Amino acid sequence: MLRTLGSPRVAIIVLILSAAILCLDYWHAPSSVLFEQSLQRDAVFALFWSQAMGGTSAFAHSSSVSFDLVGESAALSLAGDVGYNVRAALDASNGALRDVTIRPGETWSFNASVGSPAHIRVRVVAGVPGGGWCDLASRYVQALRPVLPPEAFAFPNHVHTAGIGLLNVANEDAVAIWNIDGQPGSFGGRQDLQITNTTNATLRLVVVEGPSPDQIVVRALRVERSNP
Numbered sequence: 001m002l003r004t005l006g007s008p009r010v011a012i013i014v015l016i017l018s019a020a021i022l023c024l025d026y027w028h029a030p031s032s033v034l035f036e037q038s039l040q041r042d043a044v045f046a047l048f049w050s051q052a053m054g055g056t057s058a059f060a061h062s063s064s065v066s067f068d069l070v071g072e073s074a075a076l077s078l079a080g081d082v083g084y085n086v087r088a089a090l091d092a093s094n095g096a097l098r099d100v101t102i103r104p105g106e107t108w109s110f111n112a113s114v115g116s117p118a119h120i121r122v123r124v125v126a127g128v129p130g131g132g133w134c135d136l137a138s139r140y141v142q143a144l145r146p147v148l149p150p151e152a153f154a155f156p157n158h159v160h161t162a163g164i165g166l167l168n169v170a171n172e173d174a175v176a177i178w179n180i181d182g183q184p185g186s187f188g189g190r191q192d193l194q195i196t197n198t199t200n201a202t203l204r205l206v207v208v209e210g211p212s213p214d215q216i217v218v219r220a221l222r223v224e225r226s227n228p
Contacts, residue, residue, distance in 0.1 A: 072217055074142060089136055090136075100113065112183065
């Protein structure tokens with residue numbers, strides 16, 4: 001067991017060092033273990049904080065956290081130009097799309113997470129710069145369909161706007177994305193995916209390695225907190 005540290009200043013130093021070590025371990029871990037590590041971060045941070053503060057902080061009595069898998073998307077290939085663009089979106093804004101948290105009542109935006117595409121290098125696929133972002137956005141819809149009602153999803157439908165569907169995506173889940181400046185919402189020529197968490201639990205979307213190393217899937221998790 002960790003021994004309680006008396007000085008708040010020492011406690012803060014320990015917390016910062018612990019967080020730095022965890023972040024370095026997470027960033028340099030193989031992709032196959034990122035999913036498990038991402039689920040453990042919240043609980044580990046709470047542990048270090050509560051021990052450092054001698055069990056007197058709110059975290060000392062915080063509820064335990066568990067993650068229930070509630071949905072998973074179809075696999076998406078990272079091969080070719082489409083894969084290049086998918087990786088570019090996932091790496092944008094410090095990887096904001098790789099681990100998304102939507103609290104009850106909050107609305108999340110795909111375009112806002114990616115940010116402005118002005119400084120993102122993408123390739124042209126079938127005449128469309130950034131081709132593949134529609135496929136990626138649709139995976140978030142697929143992952144959350146089991147737990148959210150239809151009105152929780154707001155997006156232009158790819159079949160209606162472009163006249164074609166997307167591979168391994170049901171027509172009703174096919175998202176059309178056109179990110180002009182990273183602003184949320186579909187207006188002024190922008191096409192965005194927005195998801196509102198209408199449940200009473202926090203939802204988390206995590207991008208993980210798919211069935212093959214050159215594929216990804218999006219997993220939806222329900223965050224459950226229970227008092228010890």
